[in-house]
Amino acid sequence: MPEASSTQRPVLSNTTVWLLSAVGALAVANLYYSQPLLADIARYFRVPASRVGIVSTLTQVGYAVGILLFVPLSDVRERRGLIVVMLGAVAVALTGVALAPSLGWLAAASFAMGATTVVPQLIVPFAAGLAAPGSRGRVVGLVMSGILIGVLGARTVSGVVGSALGWRAMFGLAAGLMLALSLWAGRRLPHAPPAASLRYGQLLRSLLPLARGEPVLREAAILAGLGFAAFSAFWTTLVFRLETPPLHYGARTAGGFGLVGIVGALTAPFVGRLSERRSPRTTVGVGIGVGIAAYLCFFLAGSTLAGLVVGVILLDAGAQTTGVSNQARIYGLPAELHGRLNTVYMVAYFVGGALGSLLGAWAWGRWGWEGVCGVGLGMLLAALGVYLAGSRKLTA
Template identity: 55%
Template sequence: MKRNTIWVMAITAGIAVANLYYNQPLLAEMGRSFNASALQVGFIPMLTQIGYALGILLFVPLGDMIERRRLIVTMLAATACALVTAAVSPSIVWLASASLAIGITTIVPQLILPFAAHLAKPGERGEVVGNVMSGLFIGILLARTVSGWIGETLGWRAMYWIAGGLITFLAVIVLKLLPKSQPSLKLSYQKLIHSLLGLIRSQPVLREASMIGFLSFGAFSAFWSTLAFLLEQSPYHYGSQVAGMFGLVGIVGSATAPVIGKIADKKSPRLTVGLGVTITLLAFLVLWFFGLHLWGLAIGVILLDLGAQSTLVSNQARIYSLLPEAQSRLNTVYMVSNFMGGSLGSILGIYGWSWLQWNGVCLVGLSMLAVSLAIFFRGYKCSISVPSQE
């Protein structure tokens, strides 16, 4: 792959995925704007991630049968419309509906990742995916920083207007700079979607990666969906701008994605999956015991993003090596699992906050990660007794 193609893909993935996370530092401000409770506004990130999972399921498999660049540009245009709809929301119900639409249309990163894996040579696939994932994760983290600052200075609606304009500009850039890709798969849409079930039944590595991704990303989302509420109260008393600034702290962890990809290429992606889940669990222990101290919160965020990045990149390196002709569909199964887990983690985090405040959030994260580690070790034992599919 040309280096500039990787850069375009990484930047596009980062800017596009940011739309899913602009709401997290703004939840408290949205609640005040509509006179809504924490539980009511907590449904906004949950619906966004449910929409994302639904959009991946409905549209990402098309990447195996439709020219990818045209599909990417079409979805960017649809995302811009959804963002403008959110910006003019007259009620919390309208905003929740617009957030669902934003999630459904913001699937461009999941079209780009298998596109990049398809263009890369087998020996460099982990590194290329890691580079694109760095752009994606930095987009996730900077989204919180940017939206927190804009929300505090211009109001939460301004963030959606700016994002709509940015996505429109990005669609023009993608049309000019990304290469065309003509898939060879000839299936009806119904058979294409039905083939997902066949992949789930026939690929044990895909099943294991999807279950681990579901739980680990759920824990990740539980933290980020409740951070703004923690920072608003004692001992912090911070606004949305500071909540967003923690995205910059997390970049330290996210910048390691290319290194993780190289380790996965040279060693074993299974090894880095286990390492990622363990680091994420350690992050929640730090957040639980030291999260009411600023230094403890910062260390926890760094570990959390490092662990989440390791798990995601390594799992994707595993699944992309299974069936080269089905990379979009493999990615569909895996990412639907991730974001269904993310939506569950978001709402469980809100319930945990309503129940036991910060202790409740940390208990939710630790519980999900403990189950994730159990699945990992069960798969590890099976891979010793049965020849591995990897």
């Protein structure tokens, strides 16, 4: 028995861990390249801003569907092969985005791209399962750091590339990167046999009863969805706000806000320590409050660059606080459920993000920046209501 275990868990080299971190960063970036480029895409296809928001919406809907359908496979299929296949599939989808002849084609290809960009959700359990027990925390931390850098850096890279070479070039370059990573992963990643003997259908059927039976998971998923809806409403419409009077900035500046968000993201280690001293649920409440403060800043000072910068720092800090704390809560539940807990949580998270993108673009077309602020504040106030309603029942 120990022998089998050791063959299933070869120690990862430092080089492989760093490369996995890079794969996570480059893969998750696919979800965010479009956001600073939406105004350019709207002009190219000659459609209003409210219509082009469907690109961000369907990207996130696709990601939620991909998590639901493909991530559970990592428990019952060989993980290296699954990672290779998904990297190849997202390369094909990105090619479809780059070559899209119409907005409808672009929206459909964006959905496919989102659905196949699930590699970040595959490599974390892959790395954790193959790491030596004593270094598992360090390995997972490095991979998660790479994913966070990808989320924050994607908008900056796409803003620069889109301004210089056009929006199609960004997705063409991303397709080439994913193909190269697929070839690398097939040659360099170690074999990782499946961890469970359940059938795929059994795994999927167990998700709904799990969500019903775990009140901590249920609350964490609802709060995550509402929080990410507020986050996405802002990022989907930021480029339109920057282009209108009195600001008059373009995609490059919108992308630069990704770097500003790093300041907010640096709260993660502090939040982790605070949640250990207090409780993860307490810091979830703090994160919701910081998010509300961010949207008040957007509403009161969103016509100035300084106001937007301060708001972005607060918004990213709030999102990071609720995200880290919610995941600490669900990973406090039984270890044998972690894969499925993460699936339920992340599906709710990105369904919320898709809803926020859709409502944010719609509100921008109808009421402008004040409408976007109303959507974001509404989502966060709803989250606050859910949080307060559960305060008497839940402490974890």
